Amino acid sequence: xxxxxxxxxxxxxxxxxxxxxxxxxxxxxxxxxxxxxxxxxxxxxxxxxxxxxxxxxxxxxxxxxxxxxxxxxxxxxxxxxxxxxxxxxxxxxxxxxxxxxxxxxxxxxxxxxxxxxxxxxxxxxxxxxxxxxxxxxxxxxxxxxxxxxxxxxxxxxxxxxxxxxxxxxxxxxxxxxxxxxxxxxxxxxxxxxxxxxxxxxxxxxxxxxxxxxxxxxxxxxxxxxxxxxxxxxxxxxxxxxxxxxxxxxxxxxxxxxxxxxxxxxxxxxxxxxxxxxxxxxxxxxxxxxxxxxxxxxxxxxxxxxxxxxxxxxxxxxxxxxxxxxxxxxxxxxxxxxxxxxxxxxxxxxxxxxxxxxxxxxxxxxxxxxxxxxxxxxxxxxxxxxxxxxxxxxxxxxxxxxxxxxxxxxxxxxxxxxxxxxxxxxxxxxxxxxxxxxxxxxxxxxxxxxxxxxxxxxxxxxxxxxxxxxxxxxxxxxxxxxxxxxxxxxxxxxxxxxxxxxxxxxxxxxxxxxxxxxxxxxxxxxxxxxxxxxxxxxxxxxxxxxxxxxxxxxxxxxxxxxxxxxxxxxx
Numbered sequence: 298x299x300x301x302x303x304x305x306x307x308x309x310x311x312x313x314x315x316x317x318x319x320x321x322x323x324x325x326x327x328x329x330x331x332x333x334x335x336x337x338x339x340x341x342x343x344x345x346x347x348x349x350x351x352x353x354x355x356x357x358x359x360x361x362x363x364x365x366x367x368x369x370x371x372x373x374x375x376x377x378x379x380x381x382x383x384x385x386x387x388x389x390x391x392x393x394x395x396x397x398x399x400x401x402x403x404x405x406x407x408x409x410x411x412x413x414x415x416x417x418x419x420x421x422x423x424x425x426x427x428x429x430x431x432x433x434x435x436x437x438x439x440x441x442x443x444x445x446x447x448x449x450x451x452x453x454x455x456x457x458x459x460x461x462x463x464x465x466x467x468x469x470x471x472x473x474x475x476x477x478x479x480x481x482x483x484x485x486x487x488x489x490x491x492x493x494x495x496x497x498x499x500x501x502x503x504x505x506x507x508x509x510x511x512x513x514x515x516x517x518x519x520x521x522x523x524x525x526x527x528x529x530x531x532x533x534x535x536x537x538x539x540x541x542x543x544x545x546x547x548x549x550x551x552x553x554x555x556x557x558x559x560x561x562x563x564x565x566x567x568x569x570x571x572x573x574x575x576x577x578x579x580x581x582x583x584x585x586x587x588x589x590x591x592x593x594x595x596x597x598x599x600x601x602x603x604x605x606x607x608x609x610x611x612x613x614x615x616x617x618x619x620x621x622x623x624x625x626x627x628x629x630x631x632x633x634x635x636x637x638x639x640x641x642x643x644x645x646x647x648x649x650x651x652x653x654x655x656x657x658x659x660x661x662x663x664x665x666x667x668x669x670x671x672x673x674x675x676x677x678x679x680x681x682x683x684x685x686x687x688x689x690x691x692x693x694x695x696x697x698x699x700x701x702x703x704x705x706x707x708x709x710x711x712x713x714x715x716x717x718x719x720x721x722x723x724x725x726x727x728x729x730x731x732x733x734x735x736x737x738x739x740x741x742x743x744x745x746x747x748x749x750x751x752x753x754x755x756x757x758x759x760x761x762x763x764x765x766x767x768x769x770x771x772x773x774x775x776x777x778x779x780x781x782x783x784x785x786x787x788x789x790x791x792x793x794x795x796x797x798x799x800x801x802x803x804x805x806x807x808x809x810x811x812x813x814x815x816x817x818x819x820x821x822x823x824x825x826x827x828x829x830x831x832x833x834x835x836x837x838x839x840x841x842x843x844x845x846x847x848x849x850x851x852x853x854x855x856x857x858x859x860x861x862x863x864x865x866x867x
Contacts (some may be wrong), residue, residue, distance in 0.1 A: 299389065302345070321350045321351065321352065322352060324343070324351075325351050325352040325353075325354055326354060327343070327741045328340055328343050328351060329354040329355055331343065332355070332357055332361050333355070337360070337404070337407075338488075338489070339488075340361065340364065341364060341407075341411070342488075344364065344365065344368040344371075345368065345371060346410070350372060351365060351368060351369075353365065359396055359399055359400060360400060360401075360404045360408070363389060363393055363396070363408050364408065364411070364502060365445040366385070366388075366392070367386065367389050367408065367411050367415060369385060370382045370383075370385035370386045370389065370415050371415060373385055374415065374418070374419055374422075375579055375580060375581070376580050377580035377581070377613075378449075379419050379422055379423050382415070382419050383416065383419050383420075386412050386415045386416050386419070387416075387470070389408075390409070390412045390436070393405065393408050393409060393412065406440055406441060406444055407435060409440070410440070410444050410447065410448075411432055411705075412436070413432060413436050413437060413448070413451075414451075414600050416429065416432040416433075416436075417429040417430075417432060417433055417451050417454075419546070420432065421454065421458065421621060422581075423828055426455055426458045426459070426620075429451075429455070430451075430455055433448065433451055443483055443484060446475060446484060447484060447551060449468055449471065449472050449475075449667060450468075450469070450472055450496075450497065450500065452468060453465045453466075453468035453472065453498065453500065453504075456468065457500075457503070457504040457507060460507070460511060462504050462505075462507065462508040462511075462819075465504050466501055466504050466505075467783040467784070467785055468783075469497050469501050469504070470498055470501075470782075470783050471782065471786060472497050473494060473497050473498075474781050474782055476493055476494055476497070477491055477494075477781075478752065490756075491531055491532065491535055492532065492535070494528075494531060495528040495529075495531045495532045496528075498525070498527045498528035498560060499523045499524070499525060499528045499549075501520075501521075501524045502520075502521040502522075502524040502525045502528070502549070503521075505517040505520040505521035505524065506518070506521045506552075506553070506556070507519070507520070509556060515557065518553055518556055518557055521553055522550075522553050525546065525549050525550070525553070526547075529546045538575075540575045541575045541576060541579065541582075544570060544573040544576035544582070545576065547566055547569055547570055547573075548566075548567075548570045548576065548582055548585055548586060548589075550566055551563050551566030551567045551570060551586075551589055552585065552589055554566065554590060555567075555589055555593060558596075560593050560596055560597055563589065563593050564593045564594075566589065567586055567589045567590045567593065567682045568590075570582075570586045571586050571590070582726070584610065584613060584623060587606045587609050587610050588601075588606070588610060588623055588626060588627070590606050591603050591607045591610065591627075591630055592626070592630060594606070595630050595633055595634055596825075598637060600634045600637050600638055603630065603634050604634060607627055607630055607631055607634065610623065610626060610627045611631075618823035625651060628647045628650040629647075629651050629653040631643070631647040632644050632645075632646075632647035632648040632650075635647065649749075663698060686838075731826055741797055750790055753782060753786075753787065753790050754790065754794060755782055756779075756780045757776075757780070757791075760776065761806060764810065766806040766807055766810070766834060767810070767832070767833050767834050768805055768834055769834045769835070769836055771803060771834055773787060773788060773799050786798075803834075804844040804848070805845075805848075807833045807834055807835070807844070808844055808845055808848045808849075810833060811829065811832075811833050812848075812849070815856070815857065815860060815861070821862065822857045822860060822861060826838045826841070826842065826854060829841070829853065830842075841853070
């Protein structure tokens with residue numbers, strides 16, 4: 298009887314192991330069929346989107362052989378095996394380079410772009426955005442403008458990680474515009490566009506979440522929720538919307554409600570996520586669910602439940618398969634829960650670990666490894682320092698040193714922020730988009746496609762013909778929204794194609810208009826200068842007078858008197 302039970306258990310365990318090793322045979326057969334039909338875009342999408350455990354069914358030609366090798370790195374990445382994933386991609390890159398002559402140039406570029414994408418996100422997860430940017434800079438040399446345009450999302454992510462949220466979001470808005478204007482499907486195949494737009498909305502939401510953590514302003518959580526929902530609505534009826542993506546949307550909602558301190562709703566959503574086998578088999582999403590539940594239980598002071606998930610995450614930390622942000626949050630939550638239980642020794646231990654992790658980031662301040670917002674980090678630091686003071690007064694000197702180092706970090710960090718020189722991401726002009734180039738003093742302005750420029754210039758001419766510049770709301774930010782672009786690109790286009798700054802451009806339009814009106818409409822000359830200035834969009838007669846004098850060399854009053862004199866003499 299015992300032997301029979303053992304055999305039954307062994308059978309089911311073997312079945313489970315076998316099913317885990319061969320979960321994607323059907324998908325592999327479908328992809329094999331697509332490869333035989335040479336449907337490159339679909340093969341790339343299926344391999345990259347689903348991260349399936351692909352089984353080679355046939356012998357494939359070179360481009361597909363290399364693509365499959367790159368996808369195997371994605372599987373390692375999804376498992377949290379970042380070092381192995383990086384090595385795998387670098388090896389694939391060597392093979393791509395060795396076989397350059399045997400590949401069509403379009404496939405050579407496509408494979409390199411996929412490899413760069415993998416490397417960038419591996420380094421981002423490791424917390425080393427500097428190395429990600431270095432790979433991007435070094436490996437993108439000589440690539441065509443199309444791939445440079447595709448890579449804008451990496452720079453947006455880099456800006457967001459470096460806390461320049463507005464810049465990152467502006468680049469994401471530009472990306473949305475680029476995809477929508479891609480009528481010839483040069484950037485992305487038609488079937489991919491909905492997914493790429495949804496990805497951009499989700500990335501914007503992630504930016505707003507980080508912005509909230511920096512500032513504590515709840516309006517950013519509302520913006521995050523709004524963009525997550527836009528992405529979901531776009532994808533929910535799409536055949537590309539997998540079960541995993543659907544569950545991931547629930548996980549995002551759970552995290553947003555947690556940040557809003559809606560603990561009951563957040564816990565309910567995380568519980569729903571935890572029951573989803575598709576979601577929980579992915580390392581990243583499993584980590585997010587466990588961390589979310591641990592945080593909810595901590596705030597609800599259900600210490601036993603919190604420890605249940607924190608212990609799981611502590612094992613993940615030991616395997617080096619989690620982000621810096623997760624590690625810091627786990628230590629912080631452990632210190633709080635031990636403090637709640639009155640275990641000062643363990644609370645003190647994890648408070649020290651929290652501070653140690655923060656100091657590691659301070660030392661590496663120039664690396665751009667910024668994952669946890671200043672707002673949240675300072676909160677953790679304050680709690681940890683208070684705990685250390687309560688539990689061991691003898692460590693006053695250590696705490697003082699840590700605080701002193703923190704102050705130095707803050708001063709240097711603020712100085713670097715003012716210079717905008719972190720990681721070589723500099724802005725020489727607040728109205729110019731500058732792409733970061735790691736390890737270089739020079740910077741490059743991203744190319745604005747000719748079609749986009751023409752489109753914006755045509756729309757500007759339409760606004761001019763409708764005399765929209767007569768409104769006092771004719772401002773850079775408002776016009777950018779009307780033209781579906783961002784202020785940086787619009788300002789750059791006006792600088793280059795109108796050869797003036799935006800304020801000069803508006804002044805020229807208004808002064809040209811009023812000069813013509815004063816010439817053609819004598820009745821207008823009887824109005825007060827204040828009335829005339831308001832008529833053409835100036836709130837202040839002083840501003841109008843200054844702009845008018847710069848253009849004509851005389852004040853509006855003198856100009857009107859001159860006109861009247863000429864009319865009388867004529």
